[in-house]
Amino acid sequence: MTPPSETMQASKEVQLWVGPQHPGIPGNMSMQIWVEGDTIKRGITHVGYLHRAFEKLIERRNFYQTFPLVCRICVPEPDTNEYLLAAAIEELAGISDQIPERAQWIRTLVMELSRLGALLMVVGGQAGGVGLGAAPNWMVALRDYVLDLFEELTGGRVYHMYIIYGGVRRDLPEGFEARVEEVLEKIEERLPTIDNLIFESAVFRKRTMGVGVIPKEWADQTALTGPVVRGMGIPRDVRKDYPYLKYPELDFDVVTEDGSDIYARALVRRREIDQAIDLIRQILAKMPKDGPVSTRTGNMLRWQVPAGQTYVRAEATRGEFGYFIVTDGTDKIRRFHVRGPSYVHGVSLLERMLPGLNISDMYPLMGSLQVCPPEIER
Numbered sequence: 001m002t003p004p005s006e007t008m009q010a011s012k013e014v015q016l017w018v019g020p021q022h023p024g025i026p027g028n029m030s031m032q033i034w035v036e037g038d039t040i041k042r043g044i045t046h047v048g049y050l051h052r053a054f055e056k057l058i059e060r061r062n063f064y065q066t067f068p069l070v071c072r073i074c075v076p077e078p079d080t081n082e083y084l085l086a087a088a089i090e091e092l093a094g095i096s097d098q099i100p101e102r103a104q105w106i107r108t109l110v111m112e113l114s115r116l117g118a119l120l121m122v123v124g125g126q127a128g129g130v131g132l133g134a135a136p137n138w139m140v141a142l143r144d145y146v147l148d149l150f151e152e153l154t155g156g157r158v159y160h161m162y163i164i165y166g167g168v169r170r171d172l173p174e175g176f177e178a179r180v181e182e183v184l185e186k187i188e189e190r191l192p193t194i195d196n197l198i199f200e201s202a203v204f205r206k207r208t209m210g211v212g213v214i215p216k217e218w219a220d221q222t223a224l225t226g227p228v229v230r231g232m233g234i235p236r237d238v239r240k241d242y243p244y245l246k247y248p249e250l251d252f253d254v255v256t257e258d259g260s261d262i263y264a265r266a267l268v269r270r271r272e273i274d275q276a277i278d279l280i281r282q283i284l285a286k287m288p289k290d291g292p293v294s295t296r297t298g299n300m301l302r303w304q305v306p307a308g309q310t311y312v313r314a315e316a317t318r319g320e321f322g323y324f325i326v327t328d329g330t331d332k333i334r335r336f337h338v339r340g341p342s343y344v345h346g347v348s349l350l351e352r353m354l355p356g357l358n359i360s361d362m363y364p365l366m367g368s369l370q371v372c373p374p375e376i377e378r
Helices: 004-009 052-056 068-073 078-093 103-127 134-154 176-197 202-208 226-230 262-287 339-354 359-369
Strands: 013-018 029-038 039-046 308-316 317-327 333-339
Touching: 013 308, 029 359, 039 339, 039 359, 052 068, 052 333, 068 078, 078 103, 078 308, 103 134, 103 176, 103 262, 103 308, 103 359, 134 176, 134 262, 176 262, 202 262, 226 262, 226 317, 226 339, 262 359, 308 333, 317 339, 339 359
Parallel strands: none
Antiparallel strands: 013 029, 029 039, 308 317, 317 333
């Protein structure tokens, strides 16, 4: 038989397109990969299949028209975007010190409720990526209890527009604190079953331990953040490193694990569910029982902010999330730029990790990096 030609040898490398698939993180982006057998040789991230172009859209709207847009930069966790927009513009408008005490506590409560809901979905999603189909269904069901609270508080389950310039849109409903505690107890009651299903599962351990290991020296080389870097044993958390809102008055430690693999990142997020529950209880205990929840900013349709620029940051479930905003004294933002962890984790880091990876491990790896694609094509 005639030996295969060089051309036939080269054809062993096959190009595949994986995704986009919706819903999910990061299902709504597409990966262009080249494989030989079941081994990935290289890959390229492609985005733009969902919401996009936020930066330019926001620069063409007045200040109060921007809130519905920023919520969609990362759908599972819209409240971080609301806070960053409000905090940046309040600083430039010179009213940061006028935000009422109760409003600051309510903002912190909303941020942790948002974190809890997002973590429940992501941990379940990571398990679903290795075939444990019950896990994402159970975890999304638990997340729905949190969304019930947001619906009562804001009128919306997913997009809230609740944190606004000057404070929050309205005070907590009567009896809301008690209903928050009921939800926390429901979640806590089910977490042992979740742990047994996911973290004690031989399937999950086999598919995640020692897989997707990130070298520790990459942490600063590629500006890693959030559970990705905390899963490497590095205690990096904006809430501690650059304190904001009422986090300095709360008692908590940065959660870390040392494995630097998919399992370690999942375990960080699982422990952060417990941490979020504890922080919510601390907030409810320390929050003033009454008082104003907003300060006046003037006519919302004609509000103008002095010229200036600022960068504000917060700790999203994905890691450090920041806004760079420039104003020019008009009723619109002159320049709006999002610095999110998804670009680093979903492009530079993911593309660097794909070569040599088994194709079956790609989605578990992507899930462990927790990418919000609209945050990349922004």
